[in-house]
Amino acid sequence: MEQVIELIDKKQFKELRNYLSTLHPFDISEIMEELNSKHSLLVFRLLSKDMAIEVFSHMEPAYQAKFSELIAEEELREIVNELNFDDKIDYLEEIPAVLVKKILKNTPESERKLINQFFNYPEYSAGSIMTIEFIDFKKQMTVKDSIARIRKIGYDKETIYTCYVTDRFRKLEGIISLKDLILADEYAKIEDVMQSDFISVTTTTDQETVATTFRDYDLLALPVVDSENRLVGIITVDDVIDVMEEEVTEDFHLMAGMQANEESYLDTSVKDLVKKRFPWLAILMISAAFTRAIMEGYDSLLSSVILLSANIPMLMGTSGNAGSQASTLMVRSIAVGDVVFKDIFKVLWKELRVSISIGIGLAILNFISLIFFSHYPLDISLIVSVTLIATITVAKLIGSSLPILAKKIGLDPAIMANPMISTILDALVLITYFSICSMALGI
Amino acid sequence: MEQVIELIDKKQFKELRNYLSTLHPFDISEIMEELNSKHSLLVFRLLSKDMAIEVFSHMEPAYQAKFSELIAEEELREIVNELNFDDKIDYLEEIPAVLVKKILKNTPESERKLINQFFNYPEYSAGSIMTIEFIDFKKQMTVKDSIARIRKIGYDKETIYTCYVTDRFRKLEGIISLKDLILADEYAKIEDVMQSDFISVTTTTDQETVATTFRDYDLLALPVVDSENRLVGIITVDDVIDVMEEEVTEDFHLMAGMQANEESYLDTSVKDLVKKRFPWLAILMISAAFTRAIMEGYDSLLSSVILLSANIPMLMGTSGNAGSQASTLMVRSIAVGDVVFKDIFKVLWKELRVSISIGIGLAILNFISLIFFSHYPLDISLIVSVTLIATITVAKLIGSSLPILAKKIGLDPAIMANPMISTILDALVLITYFSICSMALGI
Known part of the structure; x- marks a missing residue:
């Protein structure tokens, strides 16, 4: 980075060109994103044509769109034409429609049709991440051919x-790895060495399923077929790694109560960040009206025994933490395929035992701390500790089952993880606590 | 699954053998893990030797250990000998030391030394996930050779x-893809077609860095060298996908206040689940003593204006949510390499603007809701709303900066995300709230 700037400043363009040629296209794209427009364009102009295309395809989508405005339409068209088909689609989806039109102006009708077809695959489907640049054989061919x-x-x-x-209708009959080809006899027929039991997905398969398939079967590529089993594209492992990261990021964001954001943090505007975060915070804040109403309903209890309200943050915090342990574990277990719907009773039974053990442990600890360190009266110490066992159990059972149920009805389990749940739990904690208090203290 | 059980029950072993031969080894390992020991062993015996080894290497580590007890030592030794070296190491690390000794009884001294060397690579390092089964050339060879x-x-x-x-000292001089070999002239020299600018890692490189490298450079394999640049192993993309999942799971668990768990949920015992979850819950519960003390300190305030305490859950919840949005976003941005230490001021400046916008928005919403729907007095509505702006800002600034600082001092940023932070925030919220109350109400 420093070296590039130095060479630009000294106008040593020949040295810069040589230096750039030793770098990986990804590194050049990273450097360009850091440079100002003028310098970035300069670097780009020093690259060989092949390299320029590679670098362009490694840029972040947002930067690709920005960079497109710097170069002439004609040059842009040339670069885009040379991109791999999946990269081309990703790029065209990112830029404004008017620019898409300009770039595709001279594109042959057949390719334009194909591009439109790709635009129409549902977002996050296998169709939307596949590419059409694969190698196909006929089964009568020899290994040598x-x-x-x-x-x-x-x-x-x-x-x-x-x-x-x-076959001649483009139906997929088999797959063969280059390893098998290289190790096979030159004159063997493809049909004798190909694998006829292969794994494929359809254009509408969800990308998360695609990712799981790659992981489970250790694949490098996966064929995508249409509803009539005709081969329409392939997905390669490098694209799946990007999908995995996207899916994980989405889960993280949902679990923290944000709308998922695909752009990198530093590239996202303040306005967009606010838009992604505000709705959930507002919904959660307004839902907290329940907890307020509950507390106001018990105002005589709270004003007569002030020690009771001092324990509310601890009770809410501990139950919220216990619940989010369970829900997070479940979201992750569902994502990696460890837990499916039919396991729900096994999970509930396990969580029941876990939560009672933890609840009793924490209750004892809490009781000791209240009696000996905070010098609380026996009755209140007991009430708080018993409440703890009850709310931890409820928190774990709700936290573990909601993500499984969400998955079952087709929602993203991550939605059922963090903040909404803890708001519901807060209300449940208060009701449980106050009920036990009223009963025990007779207020 | 049902089909396998049916065939076993009907004792149609020939059909079962045929059916199994159409399945992928991963699927067979999944089926075996569901079957009882007797049936699982039966299925295993019906597999061809190559297939049996493949199936064994696809089993979950915990099941591998369990399954090892079912088969004779001699047979086990044979299987283990045929495993890929990285799978063998993973397996040997999973089983009891006494079994390791038995299995390695007849292993040649040289291999035993090598295995010991692998055992000594630090956990989560490139050395611990690499394999030694790679293909090496000398640069004088032709493409045809x-x-x-x-x-x-x-x-x-x-x-x-x-x-x-x-070279002859095993120093890595270049890498070449089979694609380049296939496309090159048969009589070209390897040194003319190999890539001399290649990316490598050392045995001690952290596996998270390895994963990022694969993603950034779209690699299928990565060479691992020792401190003298001698090639000691390679890492392949399928193993890296497993690493990525492990790392993500670890982050999820840490952020929910649990010790990371590598076993699948259903395979983890209640005792182990309790052990992973109890410590954090206990620490957090005890830290909540601060919030209790703060509330007790302001007991005259709380008992004179009961409406004040009714807003505490909402204030804590909203600030906690605002903070965890920021910390989660940061943990993820750091993990994917979008944010590094030098960005900290950019991040803080961005979060300051985001949090003030969000704070004001929520404060207005909250003010309206308190005045018009809950019929609160003007002064208390104002106090609560102003507190909201202050605590959201603090929450976002702390939430976004702590993960970056954690990374800087070599901690896992995920530790600085959820529950501990929200406990600290709870205390800050109370102090801010009560200070504003005392000032405004003069109590």
């Missing part, structure tokens, strides 16, 4: 390590 | 798609 075909058309394919065997 | 070498030794290598060029 196949390798010759790879040599001929392999250069700009997304992967050559998994190849696909299709 | 190299492909012949792959054919000869490629069968049981972890990958043949990236190959490594070493």
Whole structure:
């Protein structure tokens, strides 16, 4: 980074060009995003054409859109034409419609149709992340012919390590890895060495399922077929890694009560950050009216025994923490496929035992601390400790079951994790606490 | 699953064998984990030897250990010997030391030394996840020779798609992908087609860095070198996907106040779940003594104006939520490499603007709701609303900066996310609230 700026300042463009040629395209894209527009354009101009395309495809989507405004339409069109198909689609989805139109002006009708088809795949579906640059064979070919075909058309394919065997209606008949091709006899027929039991997904398969499939079966690529089993694209492992990160980020954001944000933090405007965070905070704040109403309902109790209200933050905090332990564990277990709906009773039974053990442990600790350190009267110490056991149990049972139920009805389990739950729990904690107080103290 | 049980019950072992041969080893391992020991062993015996090894390597580590007790030592030794080196190490680390000793009884001294070396790599380091089954060339070889070498030794290598060029001291000089080999001229020299600017890590590199490197550079494999730049192993993308999941799970667990758990939920005993969750809950509960003390300190204020205490849950909840939005966003941004230490002032400035906007918005909403719906007096409505702006700002600034500082001093940023922070925030909220109350109401 410093070196690039130094070379620009000294106008040593030849040295800069040489230095850039030793870097990975990802690193160049990172450097460009840090530079001002003028310098960034300068760096870009010093790259070879192939490298420029690589660098462009490594840029963050938001920066791609920004950078597009710096270069001439003609040049932009040339770069976009050379992008891998999936990168091209991602880019076209990011920029304004008017620019899309300009870029696609001279694109042949057939490709424009294909691009439109990709635009229409549902967001987060296999169709929306696949690419069309794969290698296909016919099953009558020999291994030798196949390798010759790879040599001929392999250069700009997304992967050559998994190849696909299709019939004349483009139906997928088998897959074969380059490893198997290399290790097989040159004159063997493809149909004898290909795998006919293969895993595929359809264009509408959810991207999270795609990611799980890659992980479970240790795949490098996965074929995508349409409803008639015709091969329409492939997904490669590098794109799946990006999907995994997106999904995880989405879960994190949902669990912290934010709308998911795909842009990087530093690139997101204050306005957008506010928009993503405000709605949940407002909803949660207004829901807290319940806790207020409950406390006001018990005002005679609270004003007669002031020690009671002093324990409310601890009770709410501990139950909230206990609940979010359970819900977080469940969200994650569902995401990695460890827990499915039919396990719900096993989970509840396990959580019941866990929460009673933890509840009793904490109650004892709390009782000792109230009696010996805070010198509370016996009755209030007992009430607080018993409440603790009850609310921890409720918190764990609700926290663990809601994500499973959410998944069952097609919601994202992460929504059922943090803040909304803790607001509900807060109300439950107060009701439980005050009920026990009223009963025990007779107020 | 049902089909397997049915075939076992009907004793149709030939059909079962045929059926199993159509399944992926991962699916068979999943089925076996669901079956009882007897049936699971039966299924295992019906597999071909190669398949049995594949299935064994796909089992969850805990199940591998359990399953090892079902089969004879001799058979186990045979299976373990055939495992890929990284799988073998993972397995040996999972089982009791006495079994390790038995299994390695007849292992040659050289391999035993190697295994011990792997045991000594720090946990979560590149050394602990790498494998030694790679393909190496010398730079004088031709492309044709190299492909012949792959054919000869490629069968049981972890990958043949990236190959490594070493000198006679095993120093890494270059890497070459099978794609480049296939597309290159047969008689070209390896040194002319290999990449000399390559990315490598050392045995002690943290696995999280390894994962980021794979993602940023779209890699399929990464060479691991020792301190003298000698090639000692490689890491492949399928293992990195597992690492990514582990790291994410760890973050989730830490942020929910649990010790990280690597086993699947259903396989973890109640006792272990309690052990992972109890310590944090206890620490947090005891820290809540602060909030109790603060509230007791202001008991005259609280008993004279009961409406004040009714707003405490809302204030704590909203600030806690605002803080965890900021801390979660930061933990995730740090994990994916979007935010580094030098961005801290940019982050604080951004969060300051975000929190003031959100604070004012929520304060207005809250003021309206208190005055018009809850018919609160003007002074208390104002106090609560002003407190909201102050505590949201504090929450966002603390929530966003602590994870960055944690990373800087070598802690996991996730520790600085959820529950501990909200306990600290609870105390700050109370102090802020009561100070404003005392000033405004003169009590």
